[in-house]
Amino acid sequence: MPVQMPDINLVAMLPEIVLSLLGLVLMLMSAQGDENRGGRISMLAMIGLVVAALITVGGKDATGFGSHFINDAFARSMKLLMYLSTGLVLFMSADYMKKHRIDGGEYQVLTLMALLGGMLMASAGDFLMLYLGLELMSLSIYVLAAIQRDELRSNEAGLKYFVLGSMASGFLLYGISLIYGLTGTTAYSGVAAALDPAHGGHMGTALILGVVMVMAGMSFKIAAAPFHMWAPDVYEGAPTSVTAFMAVLPKVAAFAGIFRVLLIAFPSLHSQWIPLVQLLAVFSMGVGAFAAIAQTNIKRMLAYSSIGHVGYILLGLAANSAAGLQSVVTYLAIYIFTSVGAFAIILLLNAGGIGDETEDYKGLAHKRPLLAFLMALFMFSMAGIPPLAGFIAKLYIFLAALQAGMLGIAIVGVLFSAVGAFYYLRIVKFMYFDAAKETETFGMAVGVPMRAILTVTGVIILVWGVFPESLLKWTATSVKAFAM
Amino acid sequence: MVTDLLFYLFSAITVMAAVGVVTSRNQVHSVLFLILAFFNTAALFILLQAELLAALLVIVYMGAVAVLFLFVVMMLDVSFEELRKGMIQHLPLGVFVGAVILAELVVILSGIHAPHAPAAAATIPNAQLIGQVMFTQYLLPFEVASFILLVALIGAVVLTHRRRKVVKRQIISEQLARTREQSVALVKVASGQGAQQ
Numbered sequence: 056m057p058v059q060m061p062d063i064n065l066v067a068m069l070p071e072i073v074l075s076l077l078g079l080v081l082m083l084m085s086a087q088g089d090e091n092r093g094g095r096i097s098m099l100a101m102i103g104l105v106v107a108a109l110i111t112v113g114g115k116d117a118t119g120f121g122s123h124f125i126n127d128a129f130a131r132s133m134k135l136l137m138y139l140s141t142g143l144v145l146f147m148s149a150d151y152m153k154k155h156r157i158d159g160g161e162y163q164v165l166t167l168m169a170l171l172g173g174m175l176m177a178s179a180g181d182f183l184m185l186y187l188g189l190e191l192m193s194l195s196i197y198v199l200a201a202i203q204r205d206e207l208r209s210n211e212a213g214l215k216y217f218v219l220g221s222m223a224s225g226f227l228l229y230g231i232s233l234i235y236g237l238t239g240t241t242a243y244s245g246v247a248a249a250l251d252p253a254h255g256g257h258m259g260t261a262l263i264l265g266v267v268m269v270m271a272g273m274s275f276k277i278a279a280a281p282f283h284m285w286a287p288d289v290y291e292g293a294p295t296s297v298t299a300f301m302a303v304l305p306k307v308a309a310f311a312g313i314f315r316v317l318l319i320a321f322p323s324l325h326s327q328w329i330p331l332v333q334l335l336a337v338f339s340m341g342v343g344a345f346a347a348i349a350q351t352n353i354k355r356m357l358a359y360s361s362i363g364h365v366g367y368i369l370l371g372l373a374a375n376s377a378a379g380l381q382s383v384v385t386y387l388a389i390y391i392f393t394s395v396g397a398f399a400i401i402l403l404l405n406a407g408g409i410g411d412e413t414e415d416y417k418g419l420a421h422k423r424p425l426l427a428f429l430m431a432l433f434m435f436s437m438a439g440i441p442p443l444a445g446f447i448a449k450l451y452i453f454l455a456a457l458q459a460g461m462l463g464i465a466i467v468g469v470l471f472s473a474v475g476a477f478y479y480l481r482i483v484k485f486m487y488f489d490a491a492k493e494t495e496t497f498g499m500a501v502g503v504p505m506r507a508i509l510t511v512t513g514v515i516i517l518v519w520g521v522f523p524e525s526l527l528k529w530t531a532t533s534v535k536a537f538a539m
Numbered sequence: 540m541v542t543d544l545l546f547y548l549f550s551a552i553t554v555m556a557a558v559g560v561v562t563s564r565n566q567v568h569s570v571l572f573l574i575l576a577f578f579n580t581a582a583l584f585i586l587l588q589a590e591l592l593a594a595l596l597v598i599v600y601m602g603a604v605a606v607l608f609l610f611v612v613m614m615l616d617v618s619f620e621e622l623r624k625g626m627i628q629h630l631p632l633g634v635f636v637g638a639v640i641l642a643e644l645v646v647i648l649s650g651i652h653a654p655h656a657p658a659a660a661a662t663i664p665n666a667q668l669i670g671q672v673m674f675t676q677y678l679l680p681f682e683v684a685s686f687i688l689l690v691a692l693i694g695a696v697v698l699t700h701r702r703r704k705v706v707k708r709q710i711i712s713e714q715l716a717r718t719r720e721q722s723v724a725l726v727k728v729a730s731g732q733g734a735q736q
Contacts, residue, residue: 060675075686082693120679161697168690175683187683194687198694204701213698260647 064119085160093158132533140303148296169195173308212292227272233265243320280338290358299398339366374459382451396512407499418491444519
């Protein structure tokens with residue numbers, strides 16, 4: 056039997072190759088060098104991200120390695136969002152990492168490996184690649200969560216995430232094996248062809264069980280309710296810079312994966328998965344709105360808030376239309392900037408010795424008006440109050456849901472959004488209308504990277520809130536790959 | 540006919556061994572049950588004529604992974620009795636959930652008519668077949684899997700290798716840099732009085 060090589064298309068996956076090689080080089084660099092090697096490694100990692108982003112922008116549609124790797128406009132957009140989240144988080148956490156002695160180099164290497172896994176998920180054209188990308192990303196983040204080895208809470212967060220994540224992977228694999236057993240292939244296009252009703256390809260309930268299992272596994276990764284139990288504990292226990300990373304990268308990557316699975320592998324089963332996604336959306340919005348109210352720790356609060364955001368994003372996915380997909384990518388882009396901005400403020404206050412309790416934010420506006428204003432901006436944006444970007448994000452989600460005829464769920468979503476505004480506004484109230492403790496001066500210095508991050512995120516949230524056209528144009532082209 | 544009988548025999552032992560892993564009081568017994576489960580799964584692979592996978596399961600899982608587990612279990616000082624305290628209270632709920640899932644799976648999966656009959660006895664040996672696709676059709680997944688192993692390696696080192704203050708370590712350069720003056724003091728001791736600092 057002659058050996059048939061696959062179409063090895065290295066050009067299509069050039070960004071992945073650049074980042075994986077960079078990761079290996081940085082790992083060697085981290086093995087030796089002085090105390091300050093962390094700064095150099097972070098710098099190189101960020102240069103690598105810029106290079107990868109430039110290559111990605113200039114990339115052309117292509118597939119490689121059979122159906123395993125797809126480079127299309129959607130993959131490129133999602134990858135750009137991932138570079139953005141990784142780069143911003145790395146940039147803003149330099150001081151934090153140095154202070155907590157976790158900047159030895161392994162941190163940055165693991166961050167790059169998590170990014171690589173996420174990129175592979177966004178480009179996967181096959182369940183096998185989806186799973187491998189997911190594992191690469193998750194495994195790196197499990198270690199990152201536990202990287203503060205002398206902190207009991209960090210260890211607990213890492214272990215909890217690892218054990219529950221492994222179980223979710225089990226669900227995902229069980230679903231994939233059912234799908235493989237019934238269709239005889241793991242390629243998305245092959246599964247879609249096997250299920251095409253035009254060729255009599257309906258596989259009955261067992262296949263739906265496979266879809267449900269796959270969705271359960273993926274829902275765990277995006278922390279959609281009722282698979283969200285791990286999120287608050289892990290967000291709270293992990294080092295804050297890792298929490299910021301966890302709040303953005305895995306969500307973008309997992310949503311990219313879910314998109315391709317549902318829209319390319321299972322388009323003919325949409326009557327089955329839409330109710331499923333709707334259910335996840337309503338649960339997540341509800342948990343995000345009500346459970347966050349009782350939180351006194353800001354990292355836990357943001358964990359529940361991110362569960363709520365996932366609910367809105369799922370609502371856009373449930374619309375199963377071009378407008379819905381566009382609204383999802385728009386929401387993700389805006390969510391990244393808002394979330395990174397909010398975590399930047401938390402990191403900054405951490406550096407000044409201020410804790411993670413929401414009460415600790417009392418009186419911030421009197422001492423540091425600009426910081427309080429920015430935090431208020433991020434909170435208002437998360438609550439979806441015009442004229443900020445968060446409003447645009449929610450607006451398009453609800454428009455898409457209405458167009459798809461989901462009036463009831465859209466109304467529920469708006470109500471949950473109003474409930475959720477309560478706890479965002481409570482932070483603003485603490486900052487502006489409560490007096491600080493006598494001893495609290497909020498006297499921390501704001502370094503150049505932090506200034507840059509806060510300026511960029513703040514300006515973008517303001518600008519996209521008023522002039523969203525450029526963002527909408529970009530998101531519209533990025534979802535064109537799915538002909539709907 | 541014989542194959543069917545063997546299949547039921549091996550699967551029954553696998554399931555019983557799996558139950559044993561979870562229920563046995565002594566954790567070393569758990570690991571031994573795990574090895575039994577692996578071995579019977581390997582036998583099931585043989586029934587499917589996947590002799591390479593069976594061999595890999597025996598070598599990698601029984602030979603390496605299970606022995607590693609055994610070491611970990613023996614070296615860790617974890618009171619599993621403590622962990623198991625809530626078991627009786629949670630047992631009814633656990634059994635209920637498990638039973639519901641099992642019933643659903645049985646109902647759903649019993650309706651399947653396997654659309655793809657198991658591959659007929661191949662003329663090419665199983666190892667050769669896997670080798671042919673692993674480095675061609677599955678080249679990219681293979682490479683990504685190697686990255687996952689690398690991350691696991693980095694993770695294991697990151698999480699275990701650290702400088703602890705309580706540990707006294709040997710610093711050879713400092714030892715060599717010690718001079719005679721720093722470490723030796725010559726004292727004249729008068730008899731009957733003892734040495735004084």
